[in-house]
Amino acid sequence: MAAPAFLNTLERSGLSTWIRESESAFAYYFVLVIHNIGLALLVGACGVLGARLLGFVPDLPLAPLRRYFRFVWAGFWLNVVSGVFLLIAYPTKALTNPVFYVKLVLIAVGVVVLRRIERQLPREAAPGEAAPAMRRSLALWMLGVWLGVLTAGRALAYTATYILYGKGT
Amino acid sequence: MNFDHLHLLLNHVPIIGFFVGVGLLLASFTGNNDDLRRSALIIFAAIALLTIPTFVSGVGADRAIAREPGISDALVRRHEGAAMLGLWFVLATGAAALMALWRSRRTGGPPRGNIAAVMLLAVVASILMGRTGNTGGDIRHPQPGAAAGTAITEGVVGSIIQPFEPSPDGFTNLMVVNKWWWATMMVMHFVGLSLIIGAVGAINLRIMGFAKELPFAPLHRLLPLAMAGLAINVVTGMLAFIGMPAYYAADIAFWFKLAALMLLGLNVAVFYLTGIFHRVERLAPGEDATLSAKIVAASSLLLWFTVIISGRYIQHFEDSLRF
Numbered sequence: 098m099a100a101p102a103f104l105n106t107l108e109r110s111g112l113s114t115w116i117r118e119s120e121s122a123f124a125y126y127f128v129l130v131i132h133n134i135g136l137a138l139l140v141g142a143c144g145v146l147g148a149r150l151l152g153f154v155p156d157l158p159l160a161p162l163r164r165y166f167r168f169v170w171a172g173f174w175l176n177v178v179s180g181v182f183l184l185i186a187y188p189t190k191a192l193t194n195p196v197f198y199v200k201l202v203l204i205a206v207g208v209v210v211l212r213r214i215e216r217q218l219p220r221e222a223a224p225g226e227a228a229p230a231m232r233r234s235l236a237l238w239m240l241g242v243w244l245g246v247l248t249a250g251r252a253l254a255y256t257a258t259y260i261l262y263g264k265g266t
Numbered sequence: 267m268n269f270d271h272l273h274l275l276l277n278h279v280p281i282i283g284f285f286v287g288v289g290l291l292l293a294s295f296t297g298n299n300d301d302l303r304r305s306a307l308i309i310f311a312a313i314a315l316l317t318i319p320t321f322v323s324g325v326g327a328d329r330a331i332a333r334e335p336g337i338s339d340a341l342v343r344r345h346e347g348a349a350m351l352g353l354w355f356v357l358a359t360g361a362a363a364l365m366a367l368w369r370s371r372r373t374g375g376p377p378r379g380n381i382a383a384v385m386l387l388a389v390v391a392s393i394l395m396g397r398t399g400n401t402g403g404d405i406r407h408p409q410p411g412a413a414a415g416t417a418i419t420e421g422v423v424g425s426i427i428q429p430f431e432p433s434p435d436g437f438t439n440l441m442v443v444n445k446w447w448w449a450t451m452m453v454m455h456f457v458g459l460s461l462i463i464g465a466v467g468a469i470n471l472r473i474m475g476f477a478k479e480l481p482f483a484p485l486h487r488l489l490p491l492a493m494a495g496l497a498i499n500v501v502t503g504m505l506a507f508i509g510m511p512a513y514y515a516a517d518i519a520f521w522f523k524l525a526a527l528m529l530l531g532l533n534v535a536v537f538y539l540t541g542i543f544h545r546v547e548r549l550a551p552g553e554d555a556t557l558s559a560k561i562v563a564a565s566s567l568l569l570w571f572t573v574i575i576s577g578r579y580i581q582h583f584e585d586s587l588r589f
Contacts, residue, residue, distance in 0.1 A: 126582040141464030154484045161479040
């Protein structure tokens with residue numbers, strides 16, 4: 098399969114080359130660090146929300162947990178930006194790998210699930226009232242999908258057909 | 267960097283620590299002394315943590331010593347095999363001890379079954395640490411008559427344990443022979459990281475004043491998530507290290523990460539053992555934590571992110587150390 102020529106153009110661009118080849122600690126691995134921190138914020142906050150929604154800590158009030166969505170979306174946008182930089186560094190590697198598209202689809206599903214959970218969380222604490230039973234299935238979807246995103250992201254390192262344009266693994 | 271000296275500095279800690287721990291735990295049974303039992307559990311958890319740099323520094327020492335004349339390679343390999351077996355029992359004892367401490371926080375005493383498990387694991391771990399120490403000592407001070415090249419003779423204890431000890435090179439190959447096994451370990455390491463940051467982050471942020479409407483007690487009950495994440499990551503991390511020992515040992519970012527983990531051990535000790543936890547434990551919705559608690563919480567978060575960042579930089583700092 099021939100990869101489209103624009104991948105070659107992108108790979109030869111100054112930014113792509115710099116991220117990939119610079120010896121600086123603030124090039125490729127810095128972008129990876131940001132991507133990792135974003136993951137920790139997003140999946141970490143999902144883990145806490147999931148634990149609550151699945152009933153591990155039933156006496157934890159739900160309304161204040163809305164605040165955790167700050168970390169969810171901060172992590173999400175950190176990873177959109179850092180992900181774009183990683184894509185610029187290795188466009189052929191990502192775009193010729195089916196796993197990358199699986200990851201993108203999973204991210205889309207994950208965002209829909211997260212927005213639905215955010216909408217359903219109560220805005221104000223209802224005194225004396227037990228937390229409304231949110232659908233456990235939604236929490237399971239959230240955890241499953243983001244676990245899938247994480248796994249697909251890791252798998253990108255092991256499933257690539259090309260590393261660079263015209264350079265197979 | 268002189269790993270030889272670091273290893274010599276650390277290598278008595280697991281052995282003596284576990285002997286003291288077992289002694290305290292045994293003594294706690296006379297008169298059912300809860301303080302003594304708690305001390306033993308804390309010692310097991312702390313020593314398990316310190317065993318990680320002890321184990322890891324051994325690889326550096328191995329490379330340093332291999333250049334010296336008169337060192338028997340077979341004796342070095344035997345010591346490594348003993349350490350690779352003992353390590354898991356030490357870590358399992360530490361995990362069981364942490365679980366016992368967690369389960370005893372309300373009832374006053376941990377469940378009997380849990381204590382029995384700690385006792386059993388600690389005794390096995392102590393024997394294996396003794397064996398590791400002996401085989402390590404034999405490297406520098408071979409038994410009389412055992413010149414380099416002659417077959418190693420085992421004593422009674424050694425001949426019982428020896429069949430269970432892995433071949434160090436075989437264990438290493440097993441970890442790296444299949445890229446999907448490696449990929450699985452890395453995925454699990456990232457899952458563990460998320461569990462830790464989620465639970466530890468939620469607890470620490472509440473102490474620091476974020477989402478103050480949350481009561482502290484139910485948040486703190488998320489801690490087993492972080493403990494599960496820690497267990498996953500210590501196991502996958504040590505397996506990865508065994509897979510590429512020389513790669514990690516020669517990496518400054520790896521040692522930085524380990525140092526941050528050790529400081530986190532200190533951080534946890536300060537939080538739970540100095541009365542700070544006692545004061546935040548009953549924080550009701552809207553209540554503020556003390557300044558000391560906030561400082562401990564902030565340093566915990568800072569250290570965990572240091573662990574993540576330096577872990578991610580390991581590849582960048584490949585071959586940054588000479589030994």
